[in-house]
Amino acid sequence: MSQPIITRFAPSPTGYLHIGGARTALFNWAYARSQGGKFLLRIEDTDKERSTDDAIAAILKGLSWLGLEADGEPVFQSKQQDRHVEVAEQLLASGHAYRSYATDEEIEDIRNNARAAGVAARYPGRDEPIADEFIDRSVVRFKAPIEGETKIADLVQGDVVIRNDQLDDLVLLRSDGSPTYMLAVVVDDHDMGITHVIRGDDHLTNCAKQIQIYNALGWDLPYFAHIPLIHGSDGAKLSKRHGALGAEAYKAMGYLPEGMRNYLVKLGWSHGDDEIIPTDKLIECFDVSGINKAPARFDMAKLDHINGHYVAESDDEDIINALKSLIDENEFNPELSYSAELIDLNALSANLSFLKERSKTLIELLETAAYLFKSTPLEMDEKASKALGKEGVNDILKGILPQFSDLQEWNRDAIEGLLKDYANEQGLKFGKIAPPLRSALTGSMVSPGIYDVIHSLGRERVIQRLEDVIKA
C-alpha cells in the first residue's frame, strides 16, 4: 500500500488570489483529487508587515468560487512560530546553523565580494562565533554546504543540479526571532505530511536550498514539481492588462468556475488533444506528467471560447445559481447597459435555452436578454430607428399588431406560423418584416431569433411595444 498523497497550496496573503496562484492551486487540487489524496491550504503569513486579513478573505473567497475546497482548516504559518524556532535551535545545536551579525555595509561588501568571486555569500559567525555583544542583534543563518552539489529530482523539470557554492547561507530566524519563509516552508511541509510540493518555478532555486535544510534535519524529501509561470499575452510578466486579475474579477466578467478551471488547467497541462475537460474528467485523468515545462501565455479569446462552451452546456439551474451569485455581488464587468435591479430571474430561466447558446459569458447572456428588462418605451439605437423609418414599415407593423391580439395560443410555433402566414398573405419577404419587428421589440437590430423574442416578451409587451412605435 502506498501512502496517500497530500498536496498543498500555500499563498502569502499580500493581495487577492491572482490567476497564476489559482492555477497552482488547481494543479494541487486536481492532483490530490485524482489520486484520492488530500489537498491542504496553508496561509504563509510570516511577513507580518505585508499580510492582511482582507487578503486572506479574498484568497479563500477566490478558491471557493473556483470550487477548490481544501480538506480541513487552513494552517496559518504564523501560528507555527514556536515550532519553527524549535527547529532552528535544533539546527543551531547540530552545527547546521550559526548566529550571525553584520552591519548593512558589511553585508553589502560581503555580497559584492562573493559576486565578484562568482560564489554565494557566507557571513560572519560561520567559522567562528560572533562576539557576545552582538548576540541580541543577530540572525540565525543556515550553514549551507560549500562543497558538492544539490540535486532536485523534479517531476516537471527533470533533474536539476546546482553547485553548492551557488547557494548562500540564508536567514532562518530574523533578528527579532521570527522565522523566515525558507525555514517555515520546510518545517510546515514536513509537519503537514506533504508528499508532493507543486508550486511555481520561481521557487526552483529556493528548492535546492530547502533540500539542504531537509538534509541537515535528516528529513525525507517530498516530491517536487515546479510548474512554469504564466506570462502575459506579450510574453512579459503577467500584468493587469493581460489578465493578472484576482479570481473574483473573472467572476465579475461572467466566467463560470468550470470554464475557468478548464481553461486554466489547459494552460501548461495537456492530455493528448483533449480541449474540453469537465471536472469529473479532470479528476479522472490529471497527472503531473502531463505538465509542460515551458511557460504559457494567457489568452482571453480562448478563455471566452471555452467558457462559452460551458455556458451553453450547463444545466439551467447551474446558470441561474451562477447568475444569482453574480447579481448578489452586484459587480459586473463590463457594467450592464441597464439596471441590475430590473433583472427577472424567472424570465431568464424560462428562456435560457436560446439565451445561453449565444453567450460566452454570463455578462453576454445578461446583455442578450436586455430587451426583456429595459424600460419602455424603448430607446432605439441608430440602426433600429433607421429600420423603423423605412418606407412601408409603419403599415406592416400596423397590419401585424391585431394578429398578435387575435392569436389563440401564445407559443413559439403559433408565432412562427403567424408571421409566415402574414408574410405570404401580404406578398412580403420575411426580410421585410423581421427587421422592423426586431427593432420595435428590442430597440436594436441585434437580438435572438425573432420568434424567441416575441414569445419571451409575452403578448402584452409585444402589443405595447408595437403601439409605442406605430405612428397614427
Next chain:
RNA sequence: GCCCCCUUCGUCUAGUGGUUAGGACGCAAGAUUUUCAUUCUUGAAACAGGAGUUCGAUUCUCCUAGGGGGUGCCA
C-alpha cells in the same frame, strides 16, 4: 555579473530517430440563417539559429540568441 529553467503555427498544445508535423483558439473564405451569435466546410499559419552524432534529425549532444526565474532579516 554568476547560477538555474525554457524555446513546435500569432496563442495554447500533440507528436516521433524516417509523419503530407496533428488538434484547439484566433484569423480568412464559403454554407446555413430574419439580425447577431451558434453550427458546418475549406484555407493560410510552426519545429529560434548554428554545429555535431546518425543512413536519416523537429526528436539526441553542444554552442549562440531570445525569454523567464533566483541571487533579500519578501514569499
